[in-house]
Amino acid sequence: MSERNITYLSDACLITCILQTGLAEEVLEAAKNIGAQGATINYARGTGIRERMGLLGVTVDEQKEVIRIIVSEDQADMVFEAMYLAGKLDTPGKGIMYVTKLEQVATYIPDSVLKKLA
């Protein structure tokens, strides 16, 4: 049995994007097209803006989709921008997104890739 080993990934960022339900597909597509490797999606309920908009609040869906994508620092701005534009976040009520720097990331990395970099 081989010794087990963890390879940490550095320079990783997490992009989190909270959207009204139904908008996630387009945003995911845009992110993947520009190099994002994968994404985690979960559902959530949002609150705040809707209540303060009065009757126009009905136009904002209470149900949200949260997309989380881990990208490399170099990719981050590009993916972020593509997602922002695809989700049309420059219109009111669509959603919000942010990038956070990650301390430590580990997952399966194929041996061939490891050897190439070693």
Added chain:
Amino acid sequence: MRYSDYLNKIVVKHSTISYNLLTPTVKDGDLASLKPKKIEINASQAFKLLFPYCYTRILEQVKSVAPLVAYLMLFQILVLRQPIESALTLSGGIIAVIIGLTIFMEGLNKGLMPFGTIIGDNLPKKATMFVVLVIIGILGVGVTFAEPAIGALQAFGSSVDVKAAPYLYEILNNWTLPLVLMVGAGVGFAAIIGTIRFVKGWSLKPMIYLALVPVVILTGYAWLDPNLRSILGLAWDCGAVTTGPVTVPLVLSLGIGIANAAGKGNSSLSGFGVVTMASLFPILAVLILAIIVSFSVTPEEIITAAAAASEIAKPIPSIWEKTPLVEIILGVRAILPLVLFLLFVLFVILRSSLPNRMITIYGLTLSIIGMCIFNIGLTYGLGAIGTQTGSILPAAFMELPISKFSPIFPELVGLIIVIGFAFLMGFGATLAEPALNALGLTVQKLTEGAFKKSMLMYSVAGGVAVGIALGISKLIIGFDLATVLLPLYAIGIILTIFSSEEFVNVAWDSAGVTTGPVTVPLVLAMGLGLGNAVSAVEGFGILSLASICPIVAVLTMGLIIQIINKSHKSQFEDEEESK
């Protein structure tokens, strides 16, 4: 320079401002000034918000209405070579249907559904099981009135020939309120039984058997009485009419809430079964009503009364009986009782306040407005186009006074074309039904991929298509509804005995899912128009056939999958053994 920096420079402009500048600060030591203020929205921002909101919702309804109507119109123009009559009113009506449904569905989601959830969550905590069941039963009646498709039943009643089917005429013209009440009572009873089933975790199979026994007995009784025989089509169709976009989600959300409160809501199947019950009990209820009517009046009395009524010159309809006021009254009458009852339960029994008051009121208002507009569209759009196509349809194979070209085709070819038309219509309309897509996904998850979504959708759509084609041929050839329905149900029962619980739940529910607010009026109107054109006794029965056929189709599919899975397994085991 990094590649990403380079890209930043060419795609969009970036700028940064501090969030500190945007958040409120304490003024004069008054902490209340920290509370976020109401957001001011100018006209262009409001438009940006409203446009996608309206657009996606309208598009959804356009998708469910337009293909079906376009198919009907194209078939009439291209195959039957009959121009569309009063095309302008028709398109106005269709637009009213689309807008009405859009507004109604939005109102349903924003206004009525939250009620269902709150009451379902809180009622079992504050009331005894008995009170809960009574409330659910009354609610069943309320939702039936609010169902958009139920208006169609009342609207098309006058086209029945009194001499050929006196009791059918009597019920549709003079007993409409009791009819809807009975259907509602059936739904209410189904909701009660369904809820008890949720809580106790009963299996669906014995319930189907038990519910079908009285239905079959009464059907047999009505079938043996030549005067009552014509009522069967209506009775069996009522089952399909009730399970629409109001009943299913509202009753389900209540039932699931109660099952959760009882700690029995974890079964993945707990959502199923109510729809099945809600489509079987109304049949029973309508049959009982018909038998009551048959004891209280004789056919001769009805015929003389109808003749007398037609002789008296019709009084000029008062302003209240004209469009659009009559539709508005119908719409208000459909929704308001349900809303009042829900408010009563919320305020008096639960003693809680309205959640999110403004949005709920907005939703309730929308549902009433939407219902009124939909009713107008029902009369001038769906009903009119259905009747028109239905009455010209026989021109394909027989001579009709209204069509110059008739008979367009030799009799056999014409018949095949008409039945093929019905088949395709059923198939397309069912595939377009959004509820079916949702059911397909649920089923795929439940069966861990063994029953694929597309497989379910195609077997349901195929079943509906066969059902509608059968129904149309019933009208043309004039065979008896019971002689087809009962054997089909017998097959359904036999398949049910051999199927596993999951497939039984899915299959029996799939029938109710497919008959939405667009398909039902259209098919009903077409059936009645066609029935009149070929001078059939009555034009009902298509929907009931469109309900049982998908049940049989899905059950068969489920059994095939079971058998394939088993043989795969045994093959695998054989190979293991031979090693």
